[in-house]
Amino acid sequence: xxxxxxxxxxxxAGDVPTKKTLSWLRVLRSVFSLSWPERSDxxxxxxxxxxxxxxxxxxxxxxxxxxxxSHAATxxxxxxxxxxxxxxxxxxxxxxFPWVRNFFSGGHxxxxxxxxxxxxxxxxxxxxxxxNGEHLKVADNLGSAFFRRWFRLFIPIIVTTFLxxxxxxxxxxxxxxxxxxxxxxxxxxxxxxxxxxxxFIFNMGGEPWFSYNFHTWSIPVxxxxxxxxxxxxxxxxxxxxxxxxxxxxxxxxxxxxxxxGWYGAMFTAGLLLSDLDLLAIKGELPRLLLRLEPYKLFxxxxxxxxxxxxxxxxxxxxxxxxxxxxRGWYYLSYLKPQAVFDYKWFYLFWxxxxxxxxxPRIPWVKYFFETRFCQYLGRISYALYLVxxxxxxxxxxxxxxxxxxxxxxxxxxKMLASWMNIFPLPRTGPLGLEVSFLVPHIILLPFTIWMxxxxxxxVDEPTVKFAQWLxxxxxxxxxxxxxxxxxxx
Numbered sequence: 081x082x083x084x085x086x087x088x089x090x091x092x093a094g095d096v097p098t099k100k101t102l103s104w105l106r107v108l109r110s111v112f113s114l115s116w117p118e119r120s121d122x123x124x125x126x127x128x129x130x131x132x133x134x135x136x137x138x139x140x141x142x143x144x145x146x147x148x149x150s151h152a153a154t155x156x157x158x159x160x161x162x163x164x165x166x167x168x169x170x171x172x173x174x175x176x177f178p179w180v181r182n183f184f185s186g187g188h189x190x191x192x193x194x195x196x197x198x199x200x201x202x203x204x205x206x207x208x209x210x211x212n213g214e215h216l217k218v219a220d221n222l223g224s225a226f227f228r229r230w231f232r233l234f235i236p237i238i239v240t241t242f243l244x245x246x247x248x249x250x251x252x253x254x255x256x257x258x259x260x261x262x263x264x265x266x267x268x269x270x271x272x273x274x275x276x277x278x279x280f281i282f283n284m285g286g287e288p289w290f291s292y293n294f295h296t297w298s299i300p301v302x303x304x305x306x307x308x309x310x311x312x313x314x315x316x317x318x319x320x321x322x323x324x325x326x327x328x329x330x331x332x333x334x335x336x337x338x339x340x341g342w343y344g345a346m347f348t349a350g351l352l353l354s355d356l357d358l359l360a361i362k363g364e365l366p367r368l369l370l371r372l373e374p375y376k377l378f379x380x381x382x383x384x385x386x387x388x389x390x391x392x393x394x395x396x397x398x399x400x401x402x403x404x405x406x407r408g409w410y411y412l413s414y415l416k417p418q419a420v421f422d423y424k425w426f427y428l429f430w431x432x433x434x435x436x437x438x439x440p441r442i443p444w445v446k447y448f449f450e451t452r453f454c455q456y457l458g459r460i461s462y463a464l465y466l467v468x469x470x471x472x473x474x475x476x477x478x479x480x481x482x483x484x485x486x487x488x489x490x491x492x493x494k495m496l497a498s499w500m501n502i503f504p505l506p507r508t509g510p511l512g513l514e515v516s517f518l519v520p521h522i523i524l525l526p527f528t529i530w531m532x533x534x535x536x537x538x539v540d541e542p543t544v545k546f547a548q549w550l551x552x553x554x555x556x557x558x559x560x561x562x563x564x565x566x567x568x569x
Contacts, residue, residue, distance in 0.1 A: 114533050132449030135457025137190035142468045144187030153485040163396035165406040175512035181392040184512045189391035192432035199350020202309045218317050228547035229306050235543040241292040244470045254495045257473045295469040305347035328352040337417045342425035349433045380438040387434030390427045398422040463535035479520040
């Protein structure tokens with residue numbers, strides 16, 4: 081049977097394809113293909129739904145940022161309506177209706193879900209060792225995970241922002257969101273100076289943003305939360321079951337009601353959910369939770385509905401008075417503790433935890449997040465999070481100008497004049513679903529998915545392997561025996 085590439089090979093290298101030609105074809109095929117998961121008869125991992133949930137959340141971030149970016153290109157500030165509640169200033173948009181609004185401005189709840197999931201998955205292995213009484217292995221597991229974590233989070237940022245920054249000078253790209261330096265050398269120094277401060281998570285001042293990709297602000301927070309999880313698991317590893325659960329609850333209370341550590345509460349809550357799930361598998365849940373088992377489906381359906389409502393908390397400002405004057409949030413505003421400065425994170429904490437707890441206990445919801453589509457989004461989720469911003473600021477900016485979403489800023493109109501109204505489209509349709517907004521995504525969505533796939537295969541997955549390799553290469557000799565350590569003490 082002839083090869084499907086036979087015609088191509090003949091035209092490129094005569095009758096007999098060379099090894100060099102075949103290697104180039106493999107490279108091209110790898111670049112232009114997607115790593116779509118194949119059908120498999122093997123059962124999914126028990127926590128596969130978390131991968132799908134994380135992937136879907138990453139897509140909500142993509143959609144939210146495009147809604148805000150495109151609708152900022154208006155003099156009547158349409159973008160502000162997404163961040164306010166339904167009925168704000170008399171505007172009753174479908175996109176801002178409770179529950180529905182999460183599909184238009186769900187980036188905030190998505191980030192909260194990321195943090196709860198991280199707390200869960202980072203702790204599940206060491207907690208399983210603790211439950212099995214393998215305490216000596218807990219330190220090894222935590223040491224390995226802690227060593228690899230910084231590399232896992234920050235190397236993909238280094239690579240993607242370096243390439244993005246370099247492209248400005250190689251292709252002479254103008255961006256409305258960044259001021260390009262006069263020379264590449266000056267740009268390289270600015271990038272380095274910003275990144276070294278950005279990646280130092282104990283920095284006490286300065287801007288939390290990395291200007292070469294503003295959306296990466298959440299990654300240093302992710303690193304801080306990871307440290308909280310690792311140290312909490314180690315600290316609680318020798319405690320009894322009851323004391324460990326009380327310690328986890330105590331940390332959540334401290335982070336949420338005493339200190340303004342909302343992200344710490346989210347990571348620790350993920351740790352608690354992981355602990356409870358492992359106890360449930362062994363039939364060792366606390367007695368109170370066991371009594372609620374017959375009503376499980378009823379409870380979690382209600383928690384899911386409540387979580388989606390809370391996840392749509394208006395997020396235009398951190399002024400509690402503004403929330404109190406918002407339709408549907410007056411009484412809820414009194415629940416916010418004094419410690420939390422930006423009120424939205426308090427409500428998102430509860431929303432994200434209810435979502436992560438409810439999804440595996442509602443069969444059809446769990447099934448959705450286990451579909452091949454969601455599993456694929458989960459695989460490319462980190463890369464999707466990293467590349468969607470640079471694409472918005474380059475290709476997206478120009479496509480939105482081309483269809484008529486033109487910002488009233490003089491600099492933008494001057495530098496993107498050649499793109500202005502090339503293919504004007506009507507703004508017919510409800511807010512967030514206008515024809516002129518949806519049509520550019522015929523190009524933007526597949527291009528972003530494709531780039532995320534390339535970064536996943538070319539950067540993200542190799543980073544994981546590199547961190548594992550580096551840890552193995554730097555390990556010392558035989559570990560001291562416990563009795564030797566006790567004798568030295």
